[in-house]
Every structure is written in C-alpha cells, then in structure tokens.
Amino acid sequence: MLPGSIQITGETLSGAEVKDICDSLKENTVRLLSVRGCQFSDRDFGRVCRGVAESHSLAQLNLNLGVVSSITRTKQLADALKANRSIQTLFLHGSPLLDAGLVSLNTALCTHPSLVSLDLGDCMLGDEAVRLICGMLPPDGAKSGLRELTLSANPAISTKAWARLAVAVAHSSQLRVLNLDYNPLGDQIAGMLAVAVASSRTLEVLDLEGTGLTNQSAQIFLDMVENYPTCLRVLVLAENAISPELQQQISDLLSEGEGEEEEDKEAEACADAPHAPLEKSAWIPHSSSSGRHVVLLTSGLGDSLLAETEM
Structure with missing residues (x-):
C-alpha cells in the first residue's frame, strides 16, 4: 500500500488521536x-517525536504555527531528526525558536541525510541563527x-547577517529556492x-515580497537579467515601492530565458533519449509565489503521491 498523509490544522489533539498518529508513523x-x-501536551509531543524517529516512510513534516513552542520541544525534535533518515521537507514556520532553538537543532539539521527543504519563517531568528544556516548551504564541491x-518575516536579523547569507547563497552548490519575503x-x-x-x-526562485525595495533595486535586477546569464526564473517583487513597468520588464526577461532553457532541455532530451531515458525527480521546489508547498513523492513501485500543504 502506498503511504498516505495525515493533515490536521488548529485542533486540540487527544491522547488517543496522538496514539493513532504514532502507530501510523511506526508502521x-x-x-x-x-x-x-495543533495543541497537545508536552508528553504527547514527545510521543510524536519518537514516532518520527522510528519512521522510515515520513518525507514531509509540518509543525507550523507554534507547535514547537518551547526549548524542551525543540530538543525533542532535534533528537527525532538525528534518528530519522527519511524526512525531505521540514516546516517550522511561526515557531518561537529564537537563536537558542536553532542552536539545539543545528547538528540534527546539518547531518540529516535527506533534508532538502527547510522553512524557518517567522521563527524570531537573529544573527547567530543565520550563521548556522549558512553552514547548511555548503559551497561547490562540499557535501550536499x-x-x-524560507526565512520570511525574521526582522531581528541584521544587515551584516543578511550580507553573510548572500555570500553563502552565491557559493551554494544546491540552493534553488530562497524566500526572504517580509x-x-x-x-x-x-x-x-x-x-x-x-x-x-542553481538559484531559480527568489521571493523579495514586502522587503522595502525601491526602483533602485529593481534596476539592478533588470540589468542583471538583461545582460548576464542566470538560472533565475522567478523573482517576486510585489508590495515594494517598485514601478509596475520595471516589474513587468524583469518578468518578461525571465520568461524569455525560461522559454529558451526549456527548448535547450528538450533538444538535449531528444538527443539523449536512445541512450538514457530521463528519470523522474524525487524532489521538486515546494514554494511558489502563491504560497502553496508541493512535494512529489515517488514510491518504489514507480507510482507517485502528490501531497500539498498550504502555509
């Protein structure tokens, strides 16, 4: 049987419901x-974490909106992630982690063998957290x-720390999607x-919605996409003091570049088809400007499960 999903929002979970979740994870x-x-006791949160630790099928874990509400829960989650080997996507948006929470999670996040997508939006992070996050974006030639x-809505981060992140992004060998909105x-x-x-x-999507930008920034991005080769295909500039004309010019240029890239890929695929058929990717970007997160999960039988959660 193909593994399925459990999705519950804003409920107070009973001990029996938590037991059912844990049993499903262990099975x-x-x-x-x-x-x-969701609301549940610290004891039940610990039970869920133990279930996560034992699960070999879990690929996406969503604990958004304050579920990880204390340093005790953060440490329990860290222990679960150290034991788990299957999670690809972790959502912690709206959790009051602070820098101390990320310090507790850092080793588990950096050493997890499968994790490729991380949402730390609105987690009250500061400069120390950014320093640790940069370690999760290793340069070319290093580990994956x-x-x-996603680092949306973390206003305590300083200009110096954002500059450090920009350097890490420039040299990252894997990063495709970066959300810095608000x-x-x-x-x-x-x-x-x-x-x-x-x-x-590698970077294909950059979300800068509501980040205090002006036409000055937009002009720089326009010059970049107009005159230099880039992998970027989506740049979100909504809710900034940027003229619609500039935004449209950038969007048009990115669309042209994406069209040319698709044509090149199709030509390469046709040329390679007799020798090596294309394989389906087990991971696709989970974010888009619409705010929906999508992960494509492939079973050993070649079937796929498309699971969606909304922020």
Missing part, C-alpha cells in the same frame, strides 16, 4: 504529517545542502542578493 504508513497550529530555504532588507541587501544570484549556478 511506516505515513509519507506526510501535518499538525500545523538545502535546495529550498524582512526589512532594503536596497543595500537587495544589491548584495543580486550579486549572489548572478554568481549562483
């Missing part, structure tokens, strides 16, 4: 577990790192990010 019948905004990172970045940091995008050989 490896769950591929996606989402308990976003995150492919998707942070007070301003034009200075946006300029650094433009350089990072131009340097990156």
